[in-house]
Amino acid sequence: MHFKDYDQLINRLKQVQPKPASPEGLTDSIMNSINIQKGGKRRFIILKANHSQWLWFNGFRVITSAAAIFLIGLFLLQQNEINSKLSRLEDQVARTQLPAASDEQLVAAEFQKVKLFLPDSVVNSLVDSVQTDMLQINRRSLNFMLQKIQQLENENISFREKLQQYYTDSTLFKPLKEKK
Amino acid sequence: MDQQTVKLLISHSKHGDTASFRKLVEFHQPFAYAAAFRLLCNDYEAEEIVQEAFIRVWKHLKDFKVEMRFTTWLYKIVVNLCYDKIKANKAHHSLMQYDLESSVILNQSSSENIEANLINHDLAQIIWFFTGELTPRQKLVFTLTELEGFSAEEITLITGMSADKIKSNLYCARQNIKNKLIRIEERKGSHAF
Numbered sequence: 001m002h003f004k005d006y007d008q009l010i011n012r013l014k015q016v017q018p019k020p021a022s023p024e025g026l027t028d029s030i031m032n033s034i035n036i037q038k039g040g041k042r043r044f045i046i047l048k049a050n051h052s053q054w055l056w057f058n059g060f061r062v063i064t065s066a067a068a069i070f071l072i073g074l075f076l077l078q079q080n081e082i083n084s085k086l087s088r089l090e091d092q093v094a095r096t097q098l099p100a101a102s103d104e105q106l107v108a109a110e111f112q113k114v115k116l117f118l119p120d121s122v123v124n125s126l127v128d129s130v131q132t133d134m135l136q137i138n139r140r141s142l143n144f145m146l147q148k149i150q151q152l153e154n155e156n157i158s159f160r161e162k163l164q165q166y167y168t169d170s171t172l173f174k175p176l177k178e179k180k
Numbered sequence: 181m182d183q184q185t186v187k188l189l190i191s192h193s194k195h196g197d198t199a200s201f202r203k204l205v206e207f208h209q210p211f212a213y214a215a216a217f218r219l220l221c222n223d224y225e226a227e228e229i230v231q232e233a234f235i236r237v238w239k240h241l242k243d244f245k246v247e248m249r250f251t252t253w254l255y256k257i258v259v260n261l262c263y264d265k266i267k268a269n270k271a272h273h274s275l276m277q278y279d280l281e282s283s284v285i286l287n288q289s290s291s292e293n294i295e296a297n298l299i300n301h302d303l304a305q306i307i308w309f310f311t312g313e314l315t316p317r318q319k320l321v322f323t324l325t326e327l328e329g330f331s332a333e334e335i336t337l338i339t340g341m342s343a344d345k346i347k348s349n350l351y352c353a354r355q356n357i358k359n360k361l362i363r364i365e366e367r368k369g370s371h372a373f
Contacts, residue, residue, distance in 0.1 A: 005361045006354070009310070010326050016303050018217035018226070019210065026213070026227055027205050030234045034198060037238065 181207050186250050194241050205234055208251065212258050218323045219262040220269075221308040229265065233257045255330075256338045259320060263339075266316040310357045321346050322353035 020026045137145075186207075192200035212233060216226035236257050237244075244253060307327075311319045320339060324330045325346075330338065332346050341349075 005365075006358050009357070009361070013303070013307065014327055014329070017210070018214050018223075018303060020213050020227055020230075021223065023206075023209060023213075026230065027202065027209060030205050030209075030231050031198065031202055033231060033235050034201065034238045037235065 183249070187246065190241065190244060190246075190250060193238070194244075201238060204250075208254055209234075211251065212254055215255060215258055215323070215328055216262055217304070218307055218327050219259070219319065220265055221304040221311075223304070225265060225269075229258060229261045232261055252334065252337050259324070259338050263316055263320055266319060310360055311353070313360075314353050314356055315349075317341070317345075318349045318353040318356070321349040322357075325350055 186204070189200040189204050193204060209230060212230045213226055216229040216233075217223060220226050220229065233254065237254060244250070311322060314322060321335065321341070324335050324338065325332075332343050335341065335346050336343060339346075
């Protein structure tokens with residue numbers, strides 16, 4: 001049954017010969033195309049014009065590609081520079097953002113800001129001087145100071161209170177306390 | 181037109197005689213168009229392919245071997261162009277499948293046979309309906325064997341496919357079309373209820 005239907009279908013499809021809407025028109029268009037192909041001079045001119053255009057296009061493409069690569073490189077370089085600066089600033093902010101910043105810490109923060117714009121050699125020498133925490137005093141002044149302390153000890157019973165007016169620093173206060 | 185006349189016209193055309201080539205075009209154009217139309221199921225595309233094929237023939241006429249039949253050579257060019265076109269159109273045409281199936285079923289149920297549909301546009305619809313699901317190779321072999329009436333040797337010359345490949349592709353194509361016919365019968369039966 002199905003075989004018969006298949007054969008019937010094929011036979012009927014074979015019987016009908018598809019034809020173009022206008023066979024003459026199709027032949028004419030084929031011959032026109034061939035005549036255009038045959039005209040060597042005209043073809044040469046068209047090809048030459050196209051060739052130049054493509055050359056110009058290729059040149060333009062090379063220039064724009066090179067410019068694009070250069071710009072991308074520059075962008076990456078800038079990006080890298082910005083990233084390194086940002087990471088440095090981030091470190092500095094993390095150090096300075098301490099709770100209840102004291103005068104010392106504020107000075108340190110200021111110092112960090114200054115440090116950013118100074119060369120490394122200057123920064124290192126400054127850091128050394130800060131870390132040693134040294135107080136320079138000449139001998140004459142030291143003698144004068146020691147003399148005054150002795151005087152206070154001898155004359156005044158409440159010298160400790162007076163001393164506290166001079167020395168608020170706890171590190172200086174401790175040895176005196178122990179002395180007592 | 182006998183082979184001697186064809187050879188004479190080719191010989192003249194090789195020397196740039198467009199009048200001789202026009203005669204060749206006029207004689208072979210209907211066959212080329214029929215093959216292209218059956219493969220592509222589109223008159224505009226078929227005309228385009230025929231035009232392109234004859235331009236290629238004109239360009240490569242000097243390469244044509246006299247021992248080969250001109251029709252085989254022409255079919256080879258047409259079929260190659262159509263094959264590329266089918267592959268390119270495959271995705272687009274698959275969208276049409278459902279609508280065509282419905283229209284064929286309706287037409288069949290109204291006229292009880294497909295004879296009335298075999299005119300112009302309907303022919304394309306019917307061929308496309310039955311061959312639309314085939315792969316480009318299956319469609320090529322089916323059209324050349326069943327509709328154009330070529331032998332396996334001729335198809336080998338035209339497509340370059342081996343005899344085994346032609347057989348297997350033809351078998352698959354036939355099975356696919358027979359399954360479609362069965363499906364149509366079943367749907368017709370369900371419509372009747």
